[in-house]
Amino acid sequence: MERQYKHLSSPITIGRKTFRNRMFSAPMGGTDITNDGCIGPKSAAFYELRAKGGAAAVTVSECMVHKTDGSHAYRLDESILNSLAGATYAADAIRRHGAIPSLELSHSGMFAGTYMTDKTKQHELVQYGPCDTVRADGVKVKALDEELITEIVHAYGHVASLAKRAGFEMVMIHGGHGWLINQFLSPLFNHREDEYGGSLENRCRFAIRVLKSVREAVGPDFLIEFRMSGSEFTEGGYGLEDGVEIAKMIEPYVDIIHVSAGTYQKTFGITHPSMFEEHGRNVFLAAEIKKHVSKPVATIGGLNDPEQLEEIIASGKADIVYMARALLADPFLPRKVVENRPEEIVKCLRCFTCMAERAATSTRRCTVNPLIGREMEGDEIQKAPTKRKVVVVGGGPGGLYAAYTAARRGHDVTLYEKENELGGILKSEQAISFKHEMYELSGTYALLAKRAGVTFKMNTEATKELIEKENPYAVIIATGSTPLVPPIPGLKGDNVIVVNNYYKEKDKVTDHVVVFGGGLAGCECAIHLGMEGKHVELVEMRDQLAPDANIRHRPLLLAQVDKYVQAHTGLKGLEVTPNGILCEDKDGNKVTIEGTTVICALGQRSTTKTVEELQDTAPFVRVIGDAAKVSTITNAVYWGYHAALDI
Incomplete structure (x- = not known):
């Protein structure tokens, strides 16, 4: 067959190893790291899914090589019961699907303890780095002496030899992102x-x-990859010019040069490009370094579009493309590329739910993929023992995913949507420049549902009479929520646009805007309007903005608010006028925030009336998403998936 993305789909041979395509799964921390650092069965299943999905290589992350790193991460140590066995099972789980298993070897240096759930224990550790210093959080750092440096160098080699024994066929030496090796480079x-x-x-x-130690331990034919920051993108760090020289110096000792970007904490939204950054914003680093070295070069950073990935390989910017979050959103992205099914790819939203959950709860979760972190429950949809008639009410993300899942189980599924377009609340995202992929999500889900056999009935309100006439066994109610518009004088005036309707009324927005409500939706709309060059004021009654944003997205969001928006907290809106919003501060003083257009972003409320009407229309009834509780897309998709599995 002719491959639509022939360069991306083509094999690459490095040393004596042939990789089946150019799409590699980047290092991502697992989900059930034991107290002594073993790779648990959930983690093995987590990595296995990326191999099953068609990635050419899958990197297990991170394995800390020495006791001076107190991070709660993987260890590979013969003295730890099940350490070698856990690694062996993980490598085998990857290899049996045709992917090359790789293990990332690392040391956090002065930032050891980063992955500890109890951050207070960081102060109980002795942190080691290149120099004596005190971290910004008050943790003291002790300089490594020659004896400890030599011990750590040998540890890299020893752990690499254990990785080889366990069945890994490559190791990635982490020399970027502000970890120990990068601390020496920077x-x-x-x-x-x-x-x-x-x-x-x-x-x-x-x-x-370190690289010499690893090579001596694993021999000449075992692959060594070096991950580096092409530029640190921060004052005091090194830039691309030094990045090129670093690559040239380490080239004789490695088989692949993996070019990432940034440094610890200072560049989180660049190292892991946020929705406010361009896709592939770090590719230029790899492209420049590739001009100066002969070894294969890999690139990474917010990549998920096969057209862009193909261009990167075809134009010679890099030899390999790495993806992490993109393969959480859709582990089967590589297979869909190779099999000419790009329209079925569920794209990463860059919402940081995955990384926020790991930081907050030490679990993995993905907004658009309910399998993530729960791969052991099974990644294949099993046919239901009895075919049932299923009605889904509401064509938002939760309803669409529920319908898609129920159809794959073999049920006769009909989805009712009262409007002429699917997507629910996601329709409003089409007008926000940096959230267009969130709008596209409903289209992808709808395509998958249609191909699975779901019947769609648009412009049809699902009344009790209609559903009872259908006589289904199961009804999944996914009617979402409606905007909260409190009885504030003037809030229904001609100069007011509800944030959900902005995409339909954006031409009415003037150049001086007040966004009323500083939650996540209000902040993101305000940022978008500021990016368009409008003067934007943001009014919030609480003392902080966007408390509903996750802990990874929120700091990046607030940085954009500072850049594009004039924010006011602690102000209660009393009245909307043609010239803005009359507010009251905590001391009872009246103040007017001026603007000729007001965007109402005061939250959502569940559609309880519809839920109550349809509650007894079938033997099996499940309420999901915002209809049950105003929450997140993550919950809507997850609840919809499991509602369908329960039928």
């Missing part, structure tokens, strides 16, 4: 005056010693 962290500091050659010495 003038931001490295102020040593001995042979490891000063010149770039000296700063590369530790990395080269």
Whole structure:
């Protein structure tokens, strides 16, 4: 057959190893790391799904190589019961699906303890780095002496040899993102005056010693990949010019140069490009480095579009493309590319639910993929023992995913949508420049549902009489929510647009806007309007903005608010006028926030009336998403998926 993306789908041979395509699964931390650092069965299943989905290589992350790193992460140590066995099962789970298993070897250096659930224990650890210093959070850092440096260098080699014994066929040495090797490479962290500091050659010495140690331990034919930041993108760090020189210095000791970006904490939204950044915003780093080296170069950073991925490989910007979040959203993205099914790819929204959950609860979750973190429950939809008639009411993300899942189980599924377009609340995202993929999600879900056999009845309100006439066995109510518009004088005036309707009325918006409500939806709309060049004021009654945003997205969101919006907190809106909003502060003082257009973003409320009407229309009735509780797309999709599995 002719591959639609022939460059992306083509194999690549590196050393004596042939990879089936150019799409690799980037390092992502697992979900059930034991107290002593073993890879648990949930994690093995987590990585296995990416191999099953067609990635050419899957990297298990992160394995800390030495006791001086107190992070709660993987360990590979013969003295730990089940350590080698857990690694072996993980490598086998990846390899049996045709992917090359790789293990990321790392040391957090002065940021050891980052992955600890109890962050207070960081202060009980001795943190080691290139130099004596005190971290921004008050944790003291002790400089590594020559004896400990040598011990850590040997540890890299020893752990690499164990990885090889366990069945891994490649190791990735983490030399970027502000971890220990990068701390030695970077003038931001490295102020040593001995042979490891000063010149770039000296700063590369530790990395080269590590790579030599690994090579000696694994032999000439085992693949070594070096992950580096092409640029640190922060004051005091190194830029691309030094990134090129670092790549040239380490090239003789590696098989693949993996070019990432950024440094610890300072560049989170660049290292993991947020929705406010362009897709592939770091590709130029790999493209430049590739001009100066002969070894294969990999790139990474917010990549999920096969057209862009194909162009990167075809134009020679990189030899390999890595994806992490994209393969959470759709583990089968590589297979869909190779099998010419790109329209079925469920794209990552870059919402950071995955990374926020890991930080908050030490679990994995994905907004658009309910399998993530729960792969052991099964990644294949099993046919139901009895075919049933199922009605889904509401064509938002939860309803669509429920219908798609029920149809795959073999049920006769009909979805009723009262409007002429699917998507529910996601329809409003089409006008927000950086959230268009969220709008596209409903189209992808709808396509998958149609191909699974779902019947759609548009412009049809599902009344009690209609549903009872259908006589279904199961009804899934996914009618979502409606905007909250409290009885504030003037809030229904001609100069007011409800945020959900902005996409239909954007031409009415003037150049001076007041966004009324500083939750997530209000902040994102305000940022978008500010990006368009409008003067934007934001009014919020609470003391903080966007408390409903997750802990990874919120700091990046607030940075954009600071850039584009004039925000006012602690103000209660009393009246909307043609010239803005009359407010009252905590001291009872009246103040007017001026603007000729007001965007109402005061929240949502569940459609309880519809739920009550349809509650007894079938033997099996399940209420999901905002109809049950105003929450997140994540919950709507997850609840919809499991409602369908329960039928």
